[in-house]
Amino acid sequence: MDGTTEIVSAALALSFDLLLRTVPIVAIGVLIAEVLIALRVTDRIAKIAYPVTTFSHLPRECGASFLLAFVSSQAADAMLVDYHHKGVIGRGELIVAALINSFPAVVMHWRYLIPVYVPLLGVFGLIYFGILMGIGFLKTGIVMVAGRMLLPGVPASAPPEKPSGKTLSLREALSAAAGPTAKTLRRILGIMIPTLVIVAFLIEAGVFETVAAYLEGASRLFPIPPEGIAIIAAKFGSYVAAASLASGLLAAGDMTGRDIVITLLVANLLTSVVTYLRWLGSFYIAIFGPRRGTEIMLLSVALQDGLLLVAIFLLAWFW
Numbered sequence: 004m005d006g007t008t009e010i011v012s013a014a015l016a017l018s019f020d021l022l023l024r025t026v027p028i029v030a031i032g033v034l035i036a037e038v039l040i041a042l043r044v045t046d047r048i049a050k051i052a053y054p055v056t057t058f059s060h061l062p063r064e065c066g067a068s069f070l071l072a073f074v075s076s077q078a079a080d081a082m083l084v085d086y087h088h089k090g091v092i093g094r095g096e097l098i099v100a101a102l103i104n105s106f107p108a109v110v111m112h113w114r115y116l117i118p119v120y121v122p123l124l125g126v127f128g129l130i131y132f133g134i135l136m137g138i139g140f141l142k143t144g145i146v147m148v149a150g151r152m153l154l155p156g157v158p159a160s161a162p163p164e165k166p167s168g169k170t171l172s173l174r175e176a177l178s179a180a181a182g183p184t185a186k187t188l189r190r191i192l193g194i195m196i197p198t199l200v201i202v203a204f205l206i207e208a209g210v211f212e213t214v215a216a217y218l219e220g221a222s223r224l225f226p227i228p229p230e231g232i233a234i235i236a237a238k239f240g241s242y243v244a245a246a247s248l249a250s251g252l253l254a255a256g257d258m259t260g261r262d263i264v265i266t267l268l269v270a271n272l273l274t275s276v277v278t279y280l281r282w283l284g285s286f287y288i289a290i291f292g293p294r295r296g297t298e299i300m301l302l303s304v305a306l307q308d309g310l311l312l313v314a315i316f317l318l319a320w321f322w
Contacts (some may be wrong), residue, residue, distance in 0.1 A: 010207045018203040022196065029290060032071065032078025033085050033187050037180030039067055055103065059150035064091050065100040072107040079104050080290050085187050094295075099150040101291070101299045102142075102306070109139030119243055123250035127260040131267050134318075138310045145306060226319035230257050231266035238270035239277070245270055261322050265315060272311045279304050 072079035120128030238245035252258040288296035
C-alpha cells in the first residue's frame with residue numbers, strides 16, 4: 004500500500020510539473036494566433052516563410068506557425084490547432100504543417116549538443132551533429148514534397164501584400180482575441196490535462212523504464228562494438244553521460260571515431276522511441292487529440308527513425 008501511495012503521490016507531483024510547463028506555453032501559442040488574426044498581420048509575417056509554405060501547398064497562416072516553432076514547438080502547434088478548429092486549414096494541411104514544424108526543434112539541437120559533444124569528441128562530435136541536422140533537413144524536404152503532391156495548390160502566385168482596412172491597436176487585438184482563445188483552450192485542455200496525468204502515472208509506474216531495458220538489449224542488433232553498449236545505456240539516462248563516456252573510450256583508444264559516431268546514432272535511435280512515448284506522445288496527443296496526435300507522432304517517428312536507421316547502416320558499410 005505504501006508503494007502504491009508513493010507512486011500516486013509522485014505521479015500527481017509530476018502531473019502538476021508537466022502541466023505547469025506545458026499549459027502556459029500552449030495558451031501563449033493560441034493567444035498569439037488569435038492576436039495575429041485580429042491584427043491581420045499573418046500575411047506580413049508569412050512572407051519570411053513564404054517559400055516553405057508555397058512549395059508545400061500550405062496556407063499563408065502556416066508560415067507564422069513555422070517561424071514560432073523556432074521559439075516553441077508547443078506554441079506553434081497550438082496555433083495550428085486553432086487554425087484547424089476555425090476551418091483555416093484542413094486535416095491534410097494540419098498534418099503536413101505539424102511535421103514541418105518539427106524541423107526547427109531539430110535545428111535548435113545546437114543549443115545543447117554542440118557545447119557538450121564538440122568539446123568532448125572534437126571533429127567526431129561535429130560529424131554526429133551534422134548527420135542529425137542532415138536527417139532533419141531531409142525529413143523536412145520529404146514532407147514538403149509530400150505536401151506539394153498531396154495538397155491542393157494555394158491560389159497565390161506572389162507573396163501577400165500588406166492588408167488593407169482598419170488596423171486594431173494591440174490592446175484592441177488582445178481584447179478581441181480573449182474570447183476565441185478561451186474557447187480554443189477549453190477544447191485543448193479538456194484533452195491535455197487527463198493525457199498528461201496518465202503519462203505521469205505511466206512514468207512513475209516504471210513502464211518507460213521497462214521499455215528502455217528492452218531497447219537496450221536491442222542494441223546488439225546494430226553494427227557497433229561491445230563497448231558501445233555502455234554508451235547506449237548511458238544515453239538512456241543522459242546525453243551528457245553518453246558523451247562523457249564516449250569521450251573516455253575514444254581517448255583510451257578502445258573505440259575509433261567512426262564507431263563512436265555510429266554508436267551515438269544507434270543510441271539516438273533507441274532512446275528516441277522512449278522519448279516519443281514519454282514526452283512527444285503526450286505532447287502530440289495533448290495538443291492534437293488522441294487520434295490526430297497519434298497519427299502525427301507515428302508519421303514523425305517513422306520518418307525520423309527510418310532515415311536515421313538508413314544513415315547508420317550506410318555509415319557502417321561505407322565508412
